[in-house]
Amino acid sequence: MRMRVSKVVTIERHIAEEEHLHGGATGEFSRLMRDLTLAIRLISRDVRRAGLNDILGLTENQNVHGEQVKKLDQIANDTIFRAMDHGGHLCVMASEESEDLIPIPQEYPRGKYVLLFDPLDGSSNIDVNVTIGTIFSVYRRVTPDYLGDGTLEDVLQQGLRQVAAGYVCYGSSTQLVYTTGNGVDVFTYDPTIGEFLLSDEKVQIPARGKYYSVNEGNSSKWNDNLKRYIEHLKTPSPDNKRPYSARYVGSAIADLHRTLIYGGIFMYPADSSSPKGKLRLMYEANPLSMIVEQAGGRATDGVRRILELKPTAIHERTPFYIGSREDVLEAEAFLRGEFPAA
Ligand code: AHG
Ligand code: MN
Ligand code: MN
Numbered sequence: 001m002r003m004r005v006s007k008v009v010t011i012e013r014h015i016a017e018e019e020h021l022h023g024g025a026t027g028e029f030s031r032l033m034r035d036l037t038l039a040i041r042l043i044s045r046d047v048r049r050a051g052l053n054d055i056l057g058l059t060e061n062q063n064v065h066g067e068q069v070k071k072l073d074q075i076a077n078d079t080i081f082r083a084m085d086h087g088g089h090l091c092v093m094a095s096e097e098s099e100d101l102i103p104i105p106q107e108y109p110r111g112k113y114v115l116l117f118d119p120l121d122g123s124s125n126i127d128v129n130v131t132i133g134t135i136f137s138v139y140r141r142v143t144p145d146y147l148g149d150g151t152l153e154d155v156l157q158q159g160l161r162q163v164a165a166g167y168v169c170y171g172s173s174t175q176l177v178y179t180t181g182n183g184v185d186v187f188t189y190d191p192t193i194g195e196f197l198l199s200d201e202k203v204q205i206p207a208r209g210k211y212y213s214v215n216e217g218n219s220s221k222w223n224d225n226l227k228r229y230i231e232h233l234k235t236p237s238p239d240n241k242r243p244y245s246a247r248y249v250g251s252a253i254a255d256l257h258r259t260l261i262y263g264g265i266f267m268y269p270a271d272s273s274s275p276k277g278k279l280r281l282m283y284e285a286n287p288l289s290m291i292v293e294q295a296g297g298r299a300t301d302g303v304r305r306i307l308e309l310k311p312t313a314i315h316e317r318t319p320f321y322i323g324s325r326e327d328v329l330e331a332e333a334f335l336r337g338e339f340p341a342a
Helices: 011-019 028-049 071-084 123-128 216-221 224-234 252-262 281-294 325-335
Strands: 058-062 068-070 090-095 113-121 132-140 164-170 174-179 184-190 195-200 211-213 265-268 298-300 320-323
Touching: 011 028, 011 184, 011 195, 028 071, 028 113, 028 132, 028 164, 028 174, 071 090, 071 113, 071 123, 071 132, 090 281, 113 123, 113 281, 123 132, 132 252, 132 281, 164 252, 164 281, 174 252, 174 281, 211 252, 216 224, 224 325, 252 265, 252 281, 252 320, 265 325, 281 298, 281 320, 298 325, 320 325
Parallel strands: 090 113, 211 265
Antiparallel strands: 058 068, 113 132, 132 164, 164 174, 174 184, 184 195, 265 320, 298 320
């Protein structure tokens, strides 16, 4: 549900005003977000020009998942690294596009935060002008400052411990959706003044929606309970609550953003060829789950709350069910084999 805003507030001012809500505010977090929004503005510029600068198409190298890395993925990855490596707010970074931890260069100071990111989400949509995005997740380091460089222990924290999470949709407009645990706010980029302006504040996801979002091309590999759930959503009900409409963009941030605003459920389930699903816990599921929970929704792996999962690897995957509370609870009931009387 949108809470349209009339006042003109930039993201910098909004962050500064909210800084006092977080004990020990030193302005370091505000400076971290200032640098991150600069990177996002640069990526937005490159995304908008992708068709013109011949940066479409594949590069020769692949990422850790064996996926062809498209040039825009690399440019976005490098842009975030170069914007974030010297500000003195971070002790370590991790990215979908880098197999191992990304250290802060020796010549720069280290800070108390940790940044994980998916620099470009929805890569399969880059060349066809469909909405793609960026996802980020911020933690406070857990190892002592005197150690200098952050470690894997600082990166592999439960999603519950995130201090901030956000995503950007490079769509009909560039929108940044983010939370620091005080509700979900949406900022829309105005390229004529180079500012992100607050456009919706304290967004709440509807308790139930009429959209389901899943790649049905995988349905032959689903277990029977999941098949029953999807059939249930497609079956007309006397109260007209069903059938739901199917929507699937193929960029998690786009499917998630529609689900946040309109309600319903977005899923990337486990299946017989992907026992942990496809989406990555640390830089896709965790940040998106913090946002949806802050908006009053629910996010699980079909059984457990995403934010409570204990990570063991940077790139680990998790089955993913996220969206309106009632929809996700209903999906979990079907997955447990509990079906309403037909
Ligand atoms: P990325 O481009 O960062 O690898 O993410 C792509 C992900 C996610 O954005 C989307 O929901 C999912 O891949 C789509 O996967 P399928 O094409 O298998 O449906
Ligand atoms: Mn992604
Ligand atoms: Mn990506």
